[in-house]
Amino acid sequence: MSNGLNIRQDAALDLVSLGALVHRLDPGIIPFRKATECLIHVSGGEFNVAANLSDCFRLRTGVATAMVDYPIGDLITERVRAMGVRPFFKRFAHDGVTGPNMACVLSDRGLGVRAPVVFYNRSNEAAAQLRPGDFNWNEIFAHGVRWFHSGGIFAALSKTTSEVIIEGMKAAKAAGAVVSFDLNFREKLWKISGGLDTAQATIGRIMEHVDVLVGNEEDLQKGLGVPGPEVAAKSKLDPSTFFGMIDRVVAQHPHVKVVATTLREVHSTNRHSWSAVAWINGQTHVAPTCELDVYDRVGGGDGFAAGLFYGLLSAATPDEAVKLGWAHGALLTTFPGDTTMATLEQVQAFAQGGSARIQR
Numbered sequence: 001m002s003n004g005l006n007i008r009q010d011a012a013l014d015l016v017s018l019g020a021l022v023h024r025l026d027p028g029i030i031p032f033r034k035a036t037e038c039l040i041h042v043s044g045g046e047f048n049v050a051a052n053l054s055d056c057f058r059l060r061t062g063v064a065t066a067m068v069d070y071p072i073g074d075l076i077t078e079r080v081r082a083m084g085v086r087p088f089f090k091r092f093a094h095d096g097v098t099g100p101n102m103a104c105v106l107s108d109r110g111l112g113v114r115a116p117v118v119f120y121n122r123s124n125e126a127a128a129q130l131r132p133g134d135f136n137w138n139e140i141f142a143h144g145v146r147w148f149h150s151g152g153i154f155a156a157l158s159k160t161t162s163e164v165i166i167e168g169m170k171a172a173k174a175a176g177a178v179v180s181f182d183l184n185f186r187e188k189l190w191k192i193s194g195g196l197d198t199a200q201a202t203i204g205r206i207m208e209h210v211d212v213l214v215g216n217e218e219d220l221q222k223g224l225g226v227p228g229p230e231v232a233a234k235s236k237l238d239p240s241t242f243f244g245m246i247d248r249v250v251a252q253h254p255h256v257k258v259v260a261t262t263l264r265e266v267h268s269t270n271r272h273s274w275s276a277v278a279w280i281n282g283q284t285h286v287a288p289t290c291e292l293d294v295y296d297r298v299g300g301g302d303g304f305a306a307g308l309f310y311g312l313l314s315a316a317t318p319d320e321a322v323k324l325g326w327a328h329g330a331l332l333t334t335f336p337g338d339t340t341m342a343t344l345e346q347v348q349a350f351a352q353g354g355s356a357r358i359q360r
Helices: 045-055 071-082 161-174 187-191 195-207 217-224 240-252 300-313 318-332 344-351
Strands: 015-018 022-026 039-043 061-069 086-093 103-107 118-121 147-151 178-182 212-214 258-268 271-280 283-286 290-293
Touching (some): 015 161, 022 071, 039 045, 045 061, 147 300, 212 300
Parallel strands (some): 015 147, 147 178, 178 212
Antiparallel strands (some): 271 283, 271 290
């Protein structure tokens, strides 16, 4: 069965993401109020997809983003290159005191009955200052691009970032690329950017250019203003409520060919039931459910998106594409940090029903 997408084959770049790069401070299972040391992870919802597709799935990817010329920027740049992602930076000079800055996310890992706690320092963030004209899209796409990706976190940063997304999407469409958008609705960010009405108006304009949409039920309700299901779900793993909302999404945005999300039932911080669902060109697809022993849950959704996109880009069947996303997202929760450490062979084996039996 066709996925309904017209994906070009001849291009120098398989995917370009547009979004904000951040660094995440991770004290492990120790709450920040008692922490004495932290790991530093480089992240960003949009970047994570590009990094995963490059490092695990061996595709050629790039990221368009803001970069500040100071040591934190140097650290982030090194990690971007280590993941094999080609940088397209709008550079900013740091004044040595107030910025502009690369955003910082602070997140402990939680344990058992204690949930992870996430908070932010996005004060004077360079990415929020991005505006139309900062990127030469004709130059970035000059040798071809197959897929363009952005998301709701970047859209929420300022009044200008959503305009950069629309500008990039239009240029990508003109270059023959498929366009995807992860709603990633963050109420805290939208609250300081104008609230729910502003969010829905902004995302509504972006959606005019979207072929592939990633978002759960809450994302669809708050980000798109789609009414929730009339019948409550039997569990967090019940796909019926998600599929029940698809008709309303497609009625609003008939050009959308794919809508997908993960399904997660959290039993404790380290024990989750995990599945995924997608509506692809009029047909529904449901991944298996597996039990996850979670090491670090951050980035699992981006891991799913990357695996799904890889499946669609590599001409896998829609059912196979959903399973690849589900498998990669599951594996990603077993690693520290926000980006992948999995191999393509591990993902394919798990998607096909592999187990944790030791590999000798």
